[in-house]
Amino acid sequence: xxxxxxxxxxxxxxxxxxxxxxxxxxxxxxxxxxxxxxxxxxxxxxxxxxxxxxxxxxxxxxxxxxxxxxxxxxxxxxxxxxxxxxxxxxxxxxxxxxxxxxxxxxxxxxxxxxxxxxxxxxxxxxxxxxxxxxxxxxxxxxxxxxxxxxxxxxxxxxxxxxxxx
Amino acid sequence: xxxxxxxxxxxxxxxxxxxxxxxxxxxxxxxxxxxxxxxxxxxxxxxxxxxxxxxxxxxxxxxxxxxxxxxxxxxxxxxxxxxxxxxxxxxxxxxxxxxxxxxxxxxxxxxxxxxxxxxxxxxxxxxxxxxxxxxxxxxxxxxxxxxxxxxxxxxxxxxxxxxxxxxxxxxxxxxxxxxxxxxxxxxxxxxxxxxxxxxxxxxxxxxxxxxxxxxxxxxxxxxxxxxxxxxxxxxxxxxxxxxxxxxxxxxxxxxxxxxxxxxxxxxxxxxxxxxxxxxxxxxxxxxxxxxxxxxxxxxxxxxxxxxxxxxxxxxxxxxxxxxxxxxxxxxxxxxxxxxxxxxxxxxxxxxxxxxxxxxxxxxxxxxxxxxxxxxxxxxxxxxxxxxxxxxxxxxxxxxxxxxxxxxxxxxxxxxxxxxxxxxxxxxxxxxxxxxxxxxxxxxxxxxxxxxxxxxxxxxxxxxxxxxxxxxxxxxxxxxxxxxxxxxxxxxxxxxxxxxxxxxxxxxxxxxxxxxxxxxxxxxxxxxxxxxxxxxxxxxxxxxxxxxxxxxxxxxxxxxxxxxxxxxxxxxxxxxxxxxxxxxxxxxxxxxxxxxxxxxxxxxxxxxxxxxxxxxxxxxxxxxxxxxxxxxxxxxxxxxxxxxxxxxxxxxxxxxxxxxxxxxxxxxxxxxxxxxxxxxxxxxxxxxxxxxxxxxxxxxxxxxxxxxxxxxxxxxxxxxxxxxxxxxxxxxxxxxxxxxxxxxxx
Numbered sequence: 001x002x003x004x005x006x007x008x009x010x011x012x013x014x015x016x017x018x019x020x021x022x023x024x025x026x027x028x029x030x031x032x033x034x035x036x037x038x039x040x041x042x043x044x045x046x047x048x049x050x051x052x053x054x055x056x057x058x059x060x061x062x063x064x065x066x067x068x069x070x071x072x073x074x075x076x077x078x079x080x081x082x083x084x085x086x087x088x089x090x091x092x093x094x095x096x097x098x099x100x101x102x103x104x105x106x107x108x109x110x111x112x113x114x115x116x117x118x119x120x121x122x123x124x125x126x127x128x129x130x131x132x133x134x135x136x137x138x139x140x141x142x143x144x145x146x147x148x149x150x151x152x153x154x155x156x157x158x159x160x161x162x163x164x165x
Numbered sequence: 166x167x168x169x170x171x172x173x174x175x176x177x178x179x180x181x182x183x184x185x186x187x188x189x190x191x192x193x194x195x196x197x198x199x200x201x202x203x204x205x206x207x208x209x210x211x212x213x214x215x216x217x218x219x220x221x222x223x224x225x226x227x228x229x230x231x232x233x234x235x236x237x238x239x240x241x242x243x244x245x246x247x248x249x250x251x252x253x254x255x256x257x258x259x260x261x262x263x264x265x266x267x268x269x270x271x272x273x274x275x276x277x278x279x280x281x282x283x284x285x286x287x288x289x290x291x292x293x294x295x296x297x298x299x300x301x302x303x304x305x306x307x308x309x310x311x312x313x314x315x316x317x318x319x320x321x322x323x324x325x326x327x328x329x330x331x332x333x334x335x336x337x338x339x340x341x342x343x344x345x346x347x348x349x350x351x352x353x354x355x356x357x358x359x360x361x362x363x364x365x366x367x368x369x370x371x372x373x374x375x376x377x378x379x380x381x382x383x384x385x386x387x388x389x390x391x392x393x394x395x396x397x398x399x400x401x402x403x404x405x406x407x408x409x410x411x412x413x414x415x416x417x418x419x420x421x422x423x424x425x426x427x428x429x430x431x432x433x434x435x436x437x438x439x440x441x442x443x444x445x446x447x448x449x450x451x452x453x454x455x456x457x458x459x460x461x462x463x464x465x466x467x468x469x470x471x472x473x474x475x476x477x478x479x480x481x482x483x484x485x486x487x488x489x490x491x492x493x494x495x496x497x498x499x500x501x502x503x504x505x506x507x508x509x510x511x512x513x514x515x516x517x518x519x520x521x522x523x524x525x526x527x528x529x530x531x532x533x534x535x536x537x538x539x540x541x542x543x544x545x546x547x548x549x550x551x552x553x554x555x556x557x558x559x560x561x562x563x564x565x566x567x568x569x570x571x572x573x574x575x576x577x578x579x580x581x582x583x584x585x586x587x588x589x590x591x592x593x594x595x596x597x598x599x600x601x602x603x604x605x606x607x608x609x610x611x612x613x614x615x616x617x618x619x620x621x622x623x624x625x626x627x628x629x630x631x632x633x634x635x636x637x638x639x640x641x642x643x644x645x646x647x648x649x650x651x652x653x654x655x656x657x658x659x660x661x662x663x664x665x666x667x668x669x670x671x672x673x674x675x676x677x678x679x680x681x682x683x684x685x686x687x688x689x690x691x692x693x694x695x696x697x698x699x700x701x702x703x704x705x706x707x708x709x710x711x712x713x714x715x716x717x718x719x720x721x722x723x724x725x726x727x728x729x730x731x732x733x734x735x736x737x738x739x740x741x742x743x744x745x746x747x748x749x750x751x752x753x754x755x756x757x758x759x760x761x762x763x764x765x766x767x768x769x770x771x772x773x774x775x776x777x778x779x780x781x782x783x784x785x786x787x788x789x790x791x792x793x794x795x796x797x798x799x800x801x802x803x804x805x806x807x808x809x810x811x812x813x814x815x816x817x818x819x820x821x822x823x824x825x826x827x828x829x830x831x832x833x834x835x836x837x838x839x840x841x842x843x844x845x846x847x848x849x850x851x852x853x854x855x856x857x858x859x860x861x862x863x864x865x866x867x868x869x870x871x872x873x874x875x876x877x878x879x880x881x882x883x884x885x886x887x888x889x890x891x892x893x894x895x896x897x898x899x900x901x902x903x904x905x906x907x908x909x910x
Contacts, residue, residue: 043184044177046388048338049422053822056338084177097175101167104788107796108634109174110339110388116175138830142822144336144389145634147799148830150792 339388
């Protein structure tokens with residue numbers, strides 16, 4: 001966020017977030033991350049670096065994996081957005097969330113929402129990923145705690161759980 | 166046994182400090198020094214900003230003592246007259262709208278009278294400019310064992326080496342952040358991302374001039390720490406508290422990544438010199454070790470980091486005699502601080518490179534030199550601590566060699582490396598890590614732990630030990646559940662809040678599972694005993710019977726709590742003056758093996774396989790324990806091959822994730838983790854510390870492997886492609902690769 005925000009007028013923005021239509025007023029250049037967190041109270045997306053390196057602000061925008069710290073909210077107008085809050089339904093963990101929990105894929109948890117969304121995106125494209133696919137698919141999401149091994153295991157297990165369903 | 170707070174973490178429901186807001190809350194920002202050293206002449210508030218809208222705090226607004234109370238109290242919370250490092254905090258601003266702060270920070274201009282500054286350990290040692298105390302030396306230790314001066318004449322070889330490690334950024338993904346509130350009736354409250362609630366509590370009592378019961382510190386979910394949130398949170402919490410006191414409103418300060426990297430602590434850079442006398446078989450007769458670390462501008466934790474580096478400098482080997490001289494020197498850079506391993510990764514890097522050097526000089530393999538010098542049960546360490554536990558380092562080494570297929574690979578690589586631009590190598594490191602506070606430390610800490618049972622039969626663990634990913638919540642609940650014979654689900658852990666939990670000490674030094682865990686075990690047992698004494702509970706009981714007993718006890722007594730305080734095992738001898746005695750209650754032992762590929766076209770080093778074998782006492786939770794090791798190894802690989810802090814006059818230049826590179830998911834090898842489990846009398850259910858150990862071994866194992874691949878010595882990390890290019894570049898085309906270590910496995 002910078003002081004140029006003061007100069008631009010707020011505009012109507014509407015999009016679908018986790019299946020629900022949301023309308024709000026925002027500066028067009030405001031970061032989608034800030035709008036989600038501060039405007040809509042969806043604090044699952046985290047800011048780690050503010051420059052698109054760490055991926056902890058990852059969300060799905062019309063099915064694409066994006067760093068919400070790099071997306072001006074105007075660009076999200078009319079889009080369908082999925083955040084971590086939209087991954088579990090009625091308290092029921094998704095296979096990925098379950099697998100992250102069981103395999104130790106989450107330690108401090110700060111990268112976890114973004115990591116899970118990157119994995120959701122990966123499994124949409126490749127339901128039966130090889131280890132190299134998992135490594136590639138998560139390469140935009142940094143984790144400082146796990147050394148990634150248990151995250152790979154979690155994604156592989158989730159892929160099996162999904163295929164079994 | 167799933168992670169206690171795991172569900173909240175995978176659903177995004179976990180609450181970190183930046184996820185929290187209070188009504189009327191302001192945002193705070195810090196105006197920092199633009200020079201490395203100087204006198205502050207004037208501070209002026211430039212045009213274009215309506216300063217009436219801002220809360221401004223300077224050193225003059227500090228109600229108590231202008232220092233971050235820790236050990237020596239030499240670091241000011243806000244620089245008043247002098248600045249001693251770039252980015253030193255001078256002035257604080259707060260405003261309701263966060264985006265207005267950046268412009269305001271830039272509009273504050275500070276004039277300095279520059280003073281000469283010091284930017285290297287060598288400059289500091291030269292003492293031509295004194296920037297701290299009388300001699301720039303923050304702390305020294307001397308360890309002496311036996312008569313080292315007598316060994317040189319009987320030595321078959323005298324092996325010398327000099328080794329360097331660079332600064333390393335903790336790079337937790339959640340930046341430092343706090344919220345502070347001040348109420349005239351109740352005092353100061355802090356919610357923050359932190360490791361040690363009672364460190365912040367102590368610092369704020371002094372800074373804000375408040376009694377114990379008017380400072381409250383609450384740890385929020387913490388997004389990684391690794392030591393980086395051990396001492397620094399006292400600083401940022403102090404800043405937010407000062408703004409909250411002055412404004413009367415809650416104030417949130419969240420650093421962005423660039424501020425976090427440029428202004429907060431990093432791992433101490435180090436230089437180690439070894440001079441070792443060995444006999445013709447490569448057996449160590451004695452040696453001199455000089456270990457020096459760069460502490461930065463203030464003493465902060467450097468004395469303690471130096472202590473651990475000093476004690477670990479001799480590694481897992483038997484030294485009949487040794488003299489270890491160590492010091493932490495001051496430079497005009499932001500203070501270096503706690504980071505996983507805490508001095509040990511530095512001195513162990515040097516030692517484990519030096520062992521390979523000894524092997525070469527003597528003409529034996531890296532394996533053999535270690536075998537011939539390994540500590541055995543009954544022998545003494547460099548501080549003359551007798552190893553009481555049953556250790557078998559030979560066996561550990563054998564298993565690691567086996568798991569990594571070391572011999573076959575060593576042979577194969579020697580063949581394959583004769584031609585082509587792809588060179589492969591394999592290297593090992595053997596090491597140890599002491600668990601808990603050093604020497605008399607645990608006695609001074611005097612930790613207290615509570616366990617409380619509710620009328621619903623749910624048991625709550627009361628500790629100030631923080632969860633920041635390592636699994637504190639889970640492991641301590643597991644221990645309490647097991648002690649009480651209750652299901653894991655029936656045990657919860659209180660959020661660390663100094664109004665609620667006793668001081669179980671800081672969450673550092675790999676002490677939580679071992680030391681705090683043992684106290685939890687005994688406090689939990691106390692609950693059972695209380696119920697038994699009251700005649701409410703028999704020896705065998707069901708969770709339901711336990712619940713009913715709790716309900717009845719609470720109905721007549723009001724509450725059911727049990728506390729347990731640390732008691733030193735009576736026979737521990739430690740001399741703080743001579744630095745001699747039992748340094749740690751227990752050591753974890755490990756042998757790591759790294760396999761690397763060096764590409765002489767790109768000069769990149771890739772780690773292809775990594776075996777991490779350790780003996781850590783009882784493994785309390787296999788998934789969490791394995792996660793600690795893989796995570797530590799990944800940080801160790803970063804320390805060795807990726808993570809370089811670029812300095813200019815004491816200021817970090819590459820303070821972004823774009824140009825400070827940590828390993829990603831495509832950079833790491835399979836990290837294969839193996840445990841040997843021997844019991845340990847000091848820990849809960851026989852556990853030893855585990856968190857820091859995996860940071861110690863990867864760097865030397867990898868650099869040993871790089872030497873094995875290229876035949877060229879590298880004694881400084883991080884080892885980046887440009888360093889390899891410089892050493893090998895012009896020669897690689899024609900040169901036949903002949904390694905002095907070839908064929909000696």
